[in-house]
Amino acid sequence: MDLTAQAIKRLPYYLQHLRFLREKGVETISAASIASALKLNEVQVRKDIALVSSCKGKPRVGFPVNNLISDIEACLGYNRLNTAILIGAGCMGQALLINTAFPKYGLDIKAAFDINSDIVGSTICDKHIYPLEYLEEYCDKNEIQIGIITSPANTAQDICDRLLACGIKAIWNFALLTLDVPEDILVYNENLVGTLGFFSQYFKEDNTNRENRS
Amino acid sequence: MDLTAQAIKRLPYYLQHLRFLREKGVETISAASIASALKLNEVQVRKDIALVSSCKGKPRVGFPVNNLISDIEACLGYNRLNTAILIGAGCMGQALLINTAFPKYGLDIKAAFDINSDIVGSTICDKHIYPLEYLEEYCDKNEIQIGIITSPANTAQDICDRLLACGIKAIWNFALLTLDVPEDILVYNENLVGTLGFFSQYFKEDNTNRENRS
DNA sequence: TAGATTGTTAATCGATTAACAATC
DNA sequence: TAGATTGTTAATCGATTAACAATC
Numbered sequence: 001m002d003l004t005a006q007a008i009k010r011l012p013y014y015l016q017h018l019r020f021l022r023e024k025g026v027e028t029i030s031a032a033s034i035a036s037a038l039k040l041n042e043v044q045v046r047k048d049i050a051l052v053s054s055c056k057g058k059p060r061v062g063f064p065v066n067n068l069i070s071d072i073e074a075c076l077g078y079n080r081l082n083t084a085i086l087i088g089a090g091c092m093g094q095a096l097l098i099n100t101a102f103p104k105y106g107l108d109i110k111a112a113f114d115i116n117s118d119i120v121g122s123t124i125c126d127k128h129i130y131p132l133e134y135l136e137e138y139c140d141k142n143e144i145q146i147g148i149i150t151s152p153a154n155t156a157q158d159i160c161d162r163l164l165a166c167g168i169k170a171i172w173n174f175a176l177l178t179l180d181v182p183e184d185i186l187v188y189n190e191n192l193v194g195t196l197g198f199f200s201q202y203f204k205e206d207n208t209n210r211e212n213r214s
Numbered sequence: 215m216d217l218t219a220q221a222i223k224r225l226p227y228y229l230q231h232l233r234f235l236r237e238k239g240v241e242t243i244s245a246a247s248i249a250s251a252l253k254l255n256e257v258q259v260r261k262d263i264a265l266v267s268s269c270k271g272k273p274r275v276g277f278p279v280n281n282l283i284s285d286i287e288a289c290l291g292y293n294r295l296n297t298a299i300l301i302g303a304g305c306m307g308q309a310l311l312i313n314t315a316f317p318k319y320g321l322d323i324k325a326a327f328d329i330n331s332d333i334v335g336s337t338i339c340d341k342h343i344y345p346l347e348y349l350e351e352y353c354d355k356n357e358i359q360i361g362i363i364t365s366p367a368n369t370a371q372d373i374c375d376r377l378l379a380c381g382i383k384a385i386w387n388f389a390l391l392t393l394d395v396p397e398d399i400l401v402y403n404e405n406l407v408g409t410l411g412f413f414s415q416y417f418k419e420d421n422t423n424r425e426n427r428s
Numbered sequence: 429t430a431g432a433t434t435g436t437t438a439a440t441c442g443a444t445t446a447a448c449a450a451t452c
Numbered sequence: 453t454a455g456a457t458t459g460t461t462a463a464t465c466g467a468t469t470a471a472c473a474a475t476c
Contacts, residue, residue, distance in 0.1 A: 060458090
């Protein structure tokens with residue numbers, strides 16, 4: 001199994017398209033057809049499918065849509081839930097808390113923590129905001145797998161260390177710094193504002209090299 | 215100039231670190247030191263800097279922190295504002311509307327549009343939510359550069375077409391589909407839930423190949 | 429001067445794409 | 453059968469990393 005980061009990022013697009021096809025009553029689909037809809041290379045689609053699919057495609061026929069859907073769902077973990085807590089309920093943190101779609105994608109944000117007494121004690125979309133001091137006790141009492149860091153960069157390393165001390169093994173890091181962690185810990189650095197650089201580049205004076213990015 | 219997508223995504227991390235150094239009173243910095251802090255390759259840092267910096271580094275000394283900061287800010291467009299409207303004020307849309315930090319990163323979301331009469335007419339963080347029918351008229355009256363699509367996938371292509379008809383040249387697409395656009399249009403596909411696939415993989419039964427991702 | 433650090437050219441690595449034989 | 457479509461091996465492409473000469 002050699003599911004690269006790029007492939008994992010492509011899977012949700014496959015899934016969305018396959019669900020759309022299923023709704024239209026399509027039962028089998030060729031890699032070429034998927035590739036064309038998603039503007040990907042045909043061989044890449046076949047390789048991606050080979051990595052996640054439980055059944056092989058049939059020449060002249062293609063792949064069974066239903067099987068592909070459940071294979072991708074299983075691979076992406078949409079049929080289970082990973083538990084998470086979020087540290088830093090500022091605007092980025094709140095943005096994640098109000099996102100009611102995450103459970104559909106396998107993520108269950110259980111609670112949030114902050115130091116701002118204006119928001120501590122309140123609730124956002126049924127997610128309670130606790131004082132940061134309560135972090136360790138909460139983690140003792142609850143099985144949490146993922147820590148989501150949406151605090152300012154200058155507090156992020158401290159928070160990360162505390163999360164790891166609580167036994168958390170994976171960090172979804174929205175702070176713009178590179179966290180120092182043992183190598184058995186998974187850190188995914190999310191960089192939403194990084195995208196804005198593309199638009200800035202594009203709208204600079206002479207935008208000659210316009211093209212699609214993803 | 216050959217600023218790749220990867221390099222653009224790294225720049226905000228450089229910037230954050232350089233600002234931190236400036237606050238500590240550091241005036242010059244070597245590529246090696248930046249590389250070490252950000253866990254990047256030293257040559258990569260030098261190449262990235264070469265692409266954005268207005269002045270050369272000095273052997274034995276490094277680069278002037280202040281210059282690097284303003285060069286990166288200029289390159290990322292943090293000293294200007296691009297105007298945007300957002301279509302689809304569901305939870306993902308609202309998440310972006312409440313993010314008051316975007317103007318610091320060069321993005322000014324002027325207004326939102328939706329079809330849901332429960333939210334049309336209301337305001338989120340001073341951003342008015344208009345009915346979707348008003349889109350064309352609004353774009354006539356206001357200079358808008360970027361369309362942010364946070365609607366469900368099955369409406370995204372229609373919305374995209376309408377935005378392009380309004381003269382919008384860049385799309386920040388959060389819908390999980392590949393939009394069909396002329397090649398002079400910039401589309402950046404954001405895939406936040408795609409990240410969740412990494413965590414699912416990691417927490418599957420035998421997670422042997424644990425490592426950092428970004 | 430000596431050597432830390434730069435900038436650049438060459439090598440490596442990994443992902444994508446092309447070519448093609450296998451098969452339903 | 454014929455040919456559309458698969459799966460795989462080889463080639464390409466681009467980004468990262470290593471090697472090294474230049475220089476303050």
